[in-house]
Amino acid sequence: MYRYDSYDQSIVDARVEEFRDQVQRRLTGALTEDQFKPLRLMNGLYLQLHAYMLRVAIPYGTLSAKQMRKLGEIAAKYDRGYGHFTTRQNLQYNWIKLADAPDILAELATVEMHAIQTSGNCIRNISSDQYAGVSADEVADPRPWAELLRQWSSFHPEFTYLPRKFKICVIASDDDRAAMRLHDIGLKLVSKDGKIGAEVYAGGGMGRTPMVAPLINGFVPEDEIISYLEACLRVYNRYGRRDNKYKARIKILVHEIGVEDYKRQVEEEFAHMRTLGLNPPVEELDRIRAFFAAPAYENGLSDAIERADPAFALWVDRQVAPHKAPGYAIVNISLKPLTGIPGDASAEQIELVATLAEQYSLDELRVTHAQNLVLPHVKKADLHAIWQKLEEAGLAEANLDLITDIIACPGLDYCALANARSIPLAQKIAQRFAAAERQAELGELKVKISGCINACGHHHAGHIGVLGVDRKGVENFQLSLGGSGAEDASLGQITGPGFSEDGVVDAIEKVTDLYLAQREGGERFLDTYRRIGMKPFKEAIYG
Amino acid sequence: MKILTGNDLVSGDVIWWAGDGWSRQVCDSADVGERGDDLARTEEAALRVVGAYVIDATVTEDGVRPAHIKDRIRALGPTVRPDLTLKPNDADAGNWVI
Amino acid sequence: MVEFLSFRDGEAAQEPSVTVEAFTGQSNSTAVRIEAGEDARELLPYLDRLSLVEINFPAYGDGRGYSAARILRESGYRGELRAVGDVLVDQIVAMRRCGFDSFHPAKPLDDAAVDRALHRYADVYQKAIDGRTPIWAKRHPEKING
Numbered sequence: 001m002y003r004y005d006s007y008d009q010s011i012v013d014a015r016v017e018e019f020r021d022q023v024q025r026r027l028t029g030a031l032t033e034d035q036f037k038p039l040r041l042m043n044g045l046y047l048q049l050h051a052y053m054l055r056v057a058i059p060y061g062t063l064s065a066k067q068m069r070k071l072g073e074i075a076a077k078y079d080r081g082y083g084h085f086t087t088r089q090n091l092q093y094n095w096i097k098l099a100d101a102p103d104i105l106a107e108l109a110t111v112e113m114h115a116i117q118t119s120g121n122c123i124r125n126i127s128s129d130q131y132a133g134v135s136a137d138e139v140a141d142p143r144p145w146a147e148l149l150r151q152w153s154s155f156h157p158e159f160t161y162l163p164r165k166f167k168i169c170v171i172a173s174d175d176d177r178a179a180m181r182l183h184d185i186g187l188k189l190v191s192k193d194g195k196i197g198a199e200v201y202a203g204g205g206m207g208r209t210p211m212v213a214p215l216i217n218g219f220v221p222e223d224e225i226i227s228y229l230e231a232c233l234r235v236y237n238r239y240g241r242r243d244n245k246y247k248a249r250i251k252i253l254v255h256e257i258g259v260e261d262y263k264r265q266v267e268e269e270f271a272h273m274r275t276l277g278l279n280p281p282v283e284e285l286d287r288i289r290a291f292f293a294a295p296a297y298e299n300g301l302s303d304a305i306e307r308a309d310p311a312f313a314l315w316v317d318r319q320v321a322p323h324k325a326p327g328y329a330i331v332n333i334s335l336k337p338l339t340g341i342p343g344d345a346s347a348e349q350i351e352l353v354a355t356l357a358e359q360y361s362l363d364e365l366r367v368t369h370a371q372n373l374v375l376p377h378v379k380k381a382d383l384h385a386i387w388q389k390l391e392e393a394g395l396a397e398a399n400l401d402l403i404t405d406i407i408a409c410p411g412l413d414y415c416a417l418a419n420a421r422s423i424p425l426a427q428k429i430a431q432r433f434a435a436a437e438r439q440a441e442l443g444e445l446k447v448k449i450s451g452c453i454n455a456c457g458h459h460h461a462g463h464i465g466v467l468g469v470d471r472k473g474v475e476n477f478q479l480s481l482g483g484s485g486a487e488d489a490s491l492g493q494i495t496g497p498g499f500s501e502d503g504v505v506d507a508i509e510k511v512t513d514l515y516l517a518q519r520e521g522g523e524r525f526l527d528t529y530r531r532i533g534m535k536p537f538k539e540a541i542y543g
Numbered sequence: 544m545k546i547l548t549g550n551d552l553v554s555g556d557v558i559w560w561a562g563d564g565w566s567r568q569v570c571d572s573a574d575v576g577e578r579g580d581d582l583a584r585t586e587e588a589a590l591r592v593v594g595a596y597v598i599d600a601t602v603t604e605d606g607v608r609p610a611h612i613k614d615r616i617r618a619l620g621p622t623v624r625p626d627l628t629l630k631p632n633d634a635d636a637g638n639w640v641i
Numbered sequence: 642m643v644e645f646l647s648f649r650d651g652e653a654a655q656e657p658s659v660t661v662e663a664f665t666g667q668s669n670s671t672a673v674r675i676e677a678g679e680d681a682r683e684l685l686p687y688l689d690r691l692s693l694v695e696i697n698f699p700a701y702g703d704g705r706g707y708s709a710a711r712i713l714r715e716s717g718y719r720g721e722l723r724a725v726g727d728v729l730v731d732q733i734v735a736m737r738r739c740g741f742d743s744f745h746p747a748k749p750l751d752d753a754a755v756d757r758a759l760h761r762y763a764d765v766y767q768k769a770i771d772g773r774t775p776i777w778a779k780r781h782p783e784k785i786n787g
Contacts, residue, residue: 021754040702237705
């Protein structure tokens with residue numbers, strides 16, 4: 001993975017001192033809260049319900065064991081012993097004191113980490129595929145591009161005060177494991193005439209008005225991607241709406257002027273910008289790529305897995321994915337224990353995963369947008385030892401992509417923006433469907449819960465989605481069906497009137513019962529829904 | 544009644560205007576009447592609070608009860624982590640929120 | 642405290658600026674002021690007549706002025722490019738990078754803070770319009786990208 005050189009390190013160190021200065025000015029009153037807020041947001045520091053919340057960047061969801069260890073240390077030293085992995089592959093601490101924030105950032109800087117631009121109306125963390133570099137189906141590892149863009153977007157002088165936040169995703173396979181089409185800009189690496197370039201999608205997003213990003217360019221070569229993105233961002237910066245916070249994302253601009261007009265404006269700006277020498281030479285991307293070269297995998301390893309223990313076999317079948325190197329496997333670690341909090345990990349669990357990465361995964365791990373973790377370079381021979389350690393730590397739930405592998409935002413238990421609590425609902429759903437046989441019978445079923453319209457829980461992309469709303473001071477939940485964040489991207493449709501917390505669990509059960517009664521062949525829930533439509537489900541739910 | 548709440552600037556702790564200063568306990572809340580906005584301004588300028596706002600509340604046998612569920616969650620702590628709330632030993636504390 | 646900051650040699654332009662509409666409508670003004678939503682490209686035919694362009698930031702979170710400034714510099718404008726309005730010390734460096742060379746903020750700036758801001762970052766990741774060599778070029782000095 002990428003290692004900072006002295007340039008990268010000085011920038012992060014300078015940013016810490018800049019923020020320390022800004023905090024000082026706030027604490028002395030030299031900055032009012034109105035002046036300070038956009039500045040602290042650009043360092044990922046929110047004021048939430050109970051305390052300040054710090055969102056640490058995990059660039060394209062990749063981190064080293066050493067970095068993971070530091071995250072655990074910070075949770076123990078400055079927070080209340082845990083962290084929360086998010087739907088953008090970042091980590092959140094919920095109990096931060098303003099006065100400690102500069103010191104926390106300084107400690108993160110010692111392991112090449114930061115909280116730069118994890119909030120604010122600027123370009124956010126570049127996300128990517130959690131299987132990057134180890135999956136046989138990718139055209140190339142997308143992460144060197146993501147790193148190139150991370151540097152390009154950090155403190156970009158023209159794009160620091162955009163109309164709204166801007167989220168970019170890079171993938172490199174036909175299978176979209178990172179919800180690329182639901183980003184402000186999504187890149188899919190493809191090969192053309194022996195060269196690697198990107199399909200560029202623009203104008204996707206969740207929130208109040210979810211949209212799937214349309215294609216705006218079928219191939220931008222790697223040595224022009226920077227000037228092309230500058231053109232995309234400049235058009236957005238100039239013409240994105242600034243009159244209404246809920247209409248300020250690029251998806252609204254693309255929708256309102258039309259994708260053809262947006263493309264035309266981008267091409268005009270691009271024709272100008274490609275003459276300005278903005279693109280790094282190909283040697284820079286090559287330099288970055290060298291950090292992502294395949295590790296020295298051992299040869300001649302056994303592909304055999306000892307399956308005598310049924311619990312272990314169940315875990316292997318569910319959590320272990322094929323690796324491109326023979327004798328190796330990708331391990332998915334569930335952060336969705338049935339009675340736990342989706343995406344949360346204690347400082348002890350974080351330390352354990354760091355140790356496992358160090359011992360068994362060539363020092364590397366990943367965070368997924370589904371709020372789970374991945375060990376990307378595991379020898380099959382080590383799977384059992386890893387599973388035993390995960391079992392001890394409560395991290396061995398075998399539920400990847402099953403109904404209890406729920407994505408849930410922090411919701412009204414933590415978040416100042418929320419209308420309803422999402423975590424208790426996730427726990428009730430998990431409880432209702434806890435039985436292993438039942439989960440297996442239902443198969444792939446992605447449930448996603450958002451506590452408010454901002455959709456941080458990605459409910460629009462849920463096979464089953466739930467949106468928490470405030471109905472006269474009482475929590476109420478809207479159910480939607482048929483969303484998908486994969487390459488078959490679609491937006492969920494609302495079933496009808498909302499429910500109480502217990503009511504929506506019952507409604508979900510009616511939905512799954514109907515699926516089981518109606519499915520044909522090997523249909524997943526999503527396939528059956530797409531085949532038979534909303535009407536039968538509506539009847540089943542509302543009678 | 545009307546009460547004033549916000550977060551402590553330095554620590555981020557949830558605080559409630561108690562009449563002569565800020566308390567971390569919602570039951571210490573004082574009725575601010577119409578003076579809430581002025582108080583908020585003064586206290587923010589004095590760097591003692593951030594994001595202060597006035598809310599409705601009633602006095603019940605359990606003490607001061609904020610009208611909105613969000614502020615009741617602020618008063619207690621996250622309902623899904625009773626150990627991190629202000630009443631870690633009270634098994635029914637979460638019910639008060641609803 | 643400093644009420645006006647200039648990085649140009651010589652005197653700052655003193656002539657009061659006119660609106661874009663007024664400027665493009667008549668020919669003898671040499672100073673124009675662009676508001677946040679206006680199109681800087683309307684001035685491109687007149688750049689050699691201008692000695693001062695002011696760009697207004699109604700709120701520092703409205704970042705349209707950064708694009709306007711860069712567009713003018715990219716098109717060859719060499720006169721004074723002045724940021725006015727809601728400008729905090731925290732924006733000075735990014736504004737310089739986009740081509741601004743003078744500042745008349747609504748609230749005066751603290752000199753020491755300005756100095757710290759200007760010297761905070763030794764290097765920059767991107768090529769912009771300020772002539773600073775970006776980090777990627779320093780990493781590959783043998784490559785010159787026109």
